[in-house]
Amino acid sequence: MPVILARDLHKRYAGFDPVLRGVDMEAEAGEMVAVMGPSGCGKSTMLHILGMLHAPDSGRLEILGTDVFSLNREQTAAFRRVNMGFVMQSSNLFDHSTVFENVEFPLIYEGIPPKERWERVIRALDLVRLTARVHYRSNRLSGGEQQRAAIARAMVNNPRILLADEPTGALDVRTSSHIMENFRALCHCGGVCLVMVTHDPKMAEYCDTIYTLEEGVLHCRKRELKEIAAPAEGWESALAANEWSGEGDIPPVPEQRGILGFLKSLLLEK
Amino acid sequence: MIAMSDLFRISLRQVVRQRNYGVVLSIALGITAYIVLAVLGREIRYKIGQDMVLMGGVNVINVLMTDSQYPGQPVREFYPETVRAIEGLPGVYMVSRNIRNNVSFNLRGEGERSLQVSFIGVDEYYAETFSLEAVAGRLLTAEDVSGRRRVCLLGLDAARDLYGGAGQSLGKFLFLDKEVFEVVGVITGVMLGSQRRGGFLPITSMIDRNWGGGKVTRLYVRATGWEDVAGLVKLIPDVVRSHQAAPYVRLETQEDQLKRIRFTFMWVESLLWLGIAASLMLGGFGIWTGTFAAVRARTREVGLKKAMGGSDADILAQFLAEALCKAVTGGFLGIIVGALLVETGAALLDTGFSYGLLATSSLASIVFSAVIGVAGGLYPAIQASRMDVVTALRFE
Ligand SMILES: Nc1ncnc2c1ncn2[C@@H]1O[C@H](COP(=O)(O)OP(=O)(O)O)[C@@H](O)[C@H]1O
Ligand SMILES: [Mg+2]
Numbered sequence: 001m002p003v004i005l006a007r008d009l010h011k012r013y014a015g016f017d018p019v020l021r022g023v024d025m026e027a028e029a030g031e032m033v034a035v036m037g038p039s040g041c042g043k044s045t046m047l048h049i050l051g052m053l054h055a056p057d058s059g060r061l062e063i064l065g066t067d068v069f070s071l072n073r074e075q076t077a078a079f080r081r082v083n084m085g086f087v088m089q090s091s092n093l094f095d096h097s098t099v100f101e102n103v104e105f106p107l108i109y110e111g112i113p114p115k116e117r118w119e120r121v122i123r124a125l126d127l128v129r130l131t132a133r134v135h136y137r138s139n140r141l142s143g144g145e146q147q148r149a150a151i152a153r154a155m156v157n158n159p160r161i162l163l164a165d166e167p168t169g170a171l172d173v174r175t176s177s178h179i180m181e182n183f184r185a186l187c188h189c190g191g192v193c194l195v196m197v198t199h200d201p202k203m204a205e206y207c208d209t210i211y212t213l214e215e216g217v218l219h220c221r222k223r224e225l226k227e228i229a230a231p232a233e234g235w236e237s238a239l240a241a242n243e244w245s246g247e248g249d250i251p252p253v254p255e256q257r258g259i260l261g262f263l264k265s266l267l268l269e270k
Numbered sequence: 271m272i273a274m275s276d277l278f279r280i281s282l283r284q285v286v287r288q289r290n291y292g293v294v295l296s297i298a299l300g301i302t303a304y305i306v307l308a309v310l311g312r313e314i315r316y317k318i319g320q321d322m323v324l325m326g327g328v329n330v331i332n333v334l335m336t337d338s339q340y341p342g343q344p345v346r347e348f349y350p351e352t353v354r355a356i357e358g359l360p361g362v363y364m365v366s367r368n369i370r371n372n373v374s375f376n377l378r379g380e381g382e383r384s385l386q387v388s389f390i391g392v393d394e395y396y397a398e399t400f401s402l403e404a405v406a407g408r409l410l411t412a413e414d415v416s417g418r419r420r421v422c423l424l425g426l427d428a429a430r431d432l433y434g435g436a437g438q439s440l441g442k443f444l445f446l447d448k449e450v451f452e453v454v455g456v457i458t459g460v461m462l463g464s465q466r467r468g469g470f471l472p473i474t475s476m477i478d479r480n481w482g483g484g485k486v487t488r489l490y491v492r493a494t495g496w497e498d499v500a501g502l503v504k505l506i507p508d509v510v511r512s513h514q515a516a517p518y519v520r521l522e523t524q525e526d527q528l529k530r531i532r533f534t535f536m537w538v539e540s541l542l543w544l545g546i547a548a549s550l551m552l553g554g555f556g557i558w559t560g561t562f563a564a565v566r567a568r569t570r571e572v573g574l575k576k577a578m579g580g581s582d583a584d585i586l587a588q589f590l591a592e593a594l595c596k597a598v599t600g601g602f603l604g605i606i607v608g609a610l611l612v613e614t615g616a617a618l619l620d621t622g623f624s625y626g627l628l629a630t631s632s633l634a635s636i637v638f639s640a641v642i643g644v645a646g647g648l649y650p651a652i653q654a655s656r657m658d659v660v661t662a663l664r665f666e
Contacts, residue, residue: 044664048659048660048663051577053576053577053659053660053663054659054660073581073582074581074582074583077576077579077580077581077582077584078579078581079579080577080578080579081578081579081580082579084579085578086574086577086578088574088577088663091570092574094568094571094574095568095571096283096284096287096288101280101283105575105578106578106579108272108273108276108280109272109575109578109579109580109584110579111272111273114276153578154578157578157579
């Protein structure tokens, strides 16, 4: 069963020409999908529809077997919370917050008890080799580190689908390829389905499937599906087995619980 | 829905890190003023009032028997029961009995000095009723009055004119109508007026000698505060008449002064409350604009949070909680400063204050500031929660 099944999606902004004129797409667990196309052709619009942030004018979208357009606002948010992670082109992180606080956020929404959060955050950061920066304020990170933190945040909830809108658009080639390696590990070892918008052919080459969006319709350029045993528990267990581990020492859990710890964290973090 | 503990932890963190203290301070200011006024208002009003009011004698009511002005009427006096009944009225601080007519004697002073001095009959409450003090010796006591003693007080000017000073006149003997009276004290005070040149005898001693008519024909009723005067003026005639025949009892107050003081106080007080309201409104307005600004500045954050699965309620709760944190932090700050001010204020004014009142007004302050936070933050927070995700995400 495909993770994402989109059929005949149409979208036009009122008063403008149609942007999407019948998009069809299928994506399996563990598949890396790249969507290419010139600027302004509707790639972001399509990704937003796949992420249920936008409703299309017509068409059908099944995600993990659920007809997602039948969900109401509240259910949509809950569905997104559990199944999806987003990475945007830039400005992904919250101001005035540390890396930990950023990555912790989806766990808060999901109602994970505070005790379990630290370990999950560290594991997600380990995935993008950013554990050493866990207490940095987001504005002190480099662009690449910010994107990696955003990926960690998108993955911390153990989602089955990762949607990325030009995640490497603001980065240099070296950092970009580093991030693509991260994505590949996630998908091929963890069974995550990635849909990534890019206009960079080099980045698209990392992917199993490449579509181009032309005239509001998706054209398939390449599709080489690998056999992936997608683990039901998600990427964490798969990656753990695959000994894909971060660099540097994992910092110990800072005991910042309780009122005192909280006050300390307020005062000390700059 | 996001857990409450997380919500407030994150909101408090945001408030601290944004360093948006103007709003907090303005609410704190309003709450401080409110607490001080609510707890100490009465005491402050009384204290400030006392000086002002006593100088004008505004809270002293003269109750007179005016029978002597009506030919053929017997001269009536106030009975002790009447005096006790008036003393029992709410708002009456004390009642001092007095003989309206004075009696004059030619007195020999030091050397060849001689002076016409007029004496009035008073009781032991006279001095306190008019806030007089003894510059030398003592005031009249209850024993002087009940013992019908031959003692007297002199006004400060009379003492100076006769003996050259207050201290020198103590223990001097005055010959009043061939009887000897000892000077036991010299008194003065702002409200004494021309009687500073006169003398004071126990009413009983005057009654015994039938001086000045020998009857208690006047009561000085000192009200607790000037606000009590108007009510007492209405009550007293009926109280008098229900205890004795008094067809020509008349009341005199300092009507003009009273009006002026009432007016001044109304102004002062309304200005104070206006200040409190303004500062609280300023805080509420600050929260309103502050939350709007926060929503606008963090539009992208809203988009990101919605994209990661935050529901409308989560977003609403977050901005509302931040507004609430700011307001309630201001409230707490205001309570602390307010309580300190109340403590020092009470010490300065030399009065006590009610801890119960402080507790209730603190509680009210917390509720106040929470209401301000919600009222100021609700609309912008709703706007944020309704925001379209994609619009928010495309916002730079
Ligand atoms: N809210 C909107 N109203 C009208 N037009 C829009 C809106 N959002 C995007 N568009 C238009 O839709 C087209 C596709 O936009 P977008 O999906 O962002 O393209 P891409 O991501 O491929 O650059 C563009 O021409 C853009 O101007
Ligand atoms: Mg785009």
